[in-house]
Amino acid sequence: MRSPDDLLSAPVAADELRHRAVLVKSSAVADRDTLEAVQTALPWMDVWRDHRSYVTGVWRCEVDGALERPDYTAYRPRTLDFHTDMSRYLRPPEFTVIRCVVPDAEGGDNLVLHIDDILTRLRGLGRDDIVDMLVAERPLSMEPRHYNHGRVAVGTPVTAALVVPEAADAPCRIYDRHGASKGDHLALSQEEERLFDEFFAYCRGQEDLAERVRLEAGDILAFSNWRFMHARLECSGSGRVTEICMGNDDRLPTEGDSA
Numbered sequence: 001m002r003s004p005d006d007l008l009s010a011p012v013a014a015d016e017l018r019h020r021a022v023l024v025k026s027s028a029v030a031d032r033d034t035l036e037a038v039q040t041a042l043p044w045m046d047v048w049r050d051h052r053s054y055v056t057g058v059w060r061c062e063v064d065g066a067l068e069r070p071d072y073t074a075y076r077p078r079t080l081d082f083h084t085d086m087s088r089y090l091r092p093p094e095f096t097v098i099r100c101v102v103p104d105a106e107g108g109d110n111l112v113l114h115i116d117d118i119l120t121r122l123r124g125l126g127r128d129d130i131v132d133m134l135v136a137e138r139p140l141s142m143e144p145r146h147y148n149h150g151r152v153a154v155g156t157p158v159t160a161a162l163v164v165p166e167a168a169d170a171p172c173r174i175y176d177r178h179g180a181s182k183g184d185h186l187a188l189s190q191e192e193e194r195l196f197d198e199f200f201a202y203c204r205g206q207e208d209l210a211e212r213v214r215l216e217a218g219d220i221l222a223f224s225n226w227r228f229m230h231a232r233l234e235c236s237g238s239g240r241v242t243e244i245c246m247g248n249d250d251r252l253p254t255e256g257d258s259a
Contacts, residue, residue: 001028001041012042014249017095018168018224021112021211026218034058034099034243041097041220045247048093050148051086058243060101063108063232065239074176077235082113082203083176085225085246088140088185090148090158092171093246096225100215105237110221112228113210115172118203119165127202133195134163140173141185162186171226203229215242 001007002025012022029037035057038045047057054060064070065077074080086092098110122131137159144154152158164170175186177196188196203210210231213221223230225246 001025003028007041012222014042014044014095015168017222018227019114021213021221021223021228023213024220024222026216026220029220030218034101034245037099037218037220038097038245042095042222042247044249045095045097045245046250047245047247050089050093050145052145054244058245060241060243062241063104063235063239065104065235065237077108077239079234080232081176081200082111082174082229082231084172084174084229085244087171087173087175088142089146090142090152092173092225094171094224094226094248095222095246096230097220097222097245097247098215098230099220099243099245100217100240101243102241103214103216104235104240106235107233107237108235108240109233110213110215111210111231111233112213112221112223113203113206113230114228115163115174116166116227117209118206118229119163121206121209122199122202125202127198130195130199130202133192134199135161135165137161139187141187146185168224168227172229174229203231215240 001022007024007028012024016022024041029040032040035047049055049057051059061075063075063077070076084092085096119131138161140158140160142158147154160173162174163172215221
């Protein structure tokens with residue numbers, strides 16, 4: 001989408017984002033801050049503020065190429081592998097919106113990959129062992145704040161599959177084991193760790209399935225956090241600054257959710 005008229009004639013719809021990622025160019029939401037831009041492009045989205053890092057609704061992510069050891073692993077200029085956001089929560093937010101504030105001088109492109117596409121590819125390659133590991137129900141380790149404010153009693157055992165194939169209403173939980181989340185909320189056997197790493201290796205190698213998106217200043221990339229994994233390529237220039245909003249549409253239940 002490149003102009004305000006594009007948004008007026010065909011605004012971004014929640015169901016659309018469950019099937020494809022949408023790039024909204026800065027010219028369509030010119031001279032707006034991140035929250036205003038997101039609410040213009042996705043007026044139906046209820047911004048998710050559970051996470052303490054962005055109680056205002058915006059999470060600022062600065063990848064600084066000058067810092068050798070930033071405080072947060074995901075802010076390093078190296079490649080950030082495929083993952084979904086807030087996977088450790090009982091019910092993670094369904095949609096992710098990334099707005100570019102300052103682009104990297106070189107590199108730092110985003111990748112998005114639909115979970116059903118990679119599962120289909122893996123089955124075709126005869127890697128049912130990886131698929132079976134992803135779709136198996138397993139316990140999740142959760143802190144009190146990850147129970148989404150009283151939807152179930154804190155401490156209730158939670159089990160969930162990492163991936164629920166072809167189910168738009170079920171979150172996928174692809175943990176960035178070696179980056180931001182370090183897998184602290186996911187107990188895997190040694191064999192499962194090996195399969196999980198092979199899964200990431202296959203994801204990285206499927207360039208025909210993964211959409212590569214270069215974000216310029218003011219651009220917005222929106223997608224389903226439940227159906228798409230996303231990644232960031234190495235920032236080989238000066239680093240970049242993005243602001244991230246997450247949220248749900250108003251059809252989601254607020255009580256009695258299961259994982």
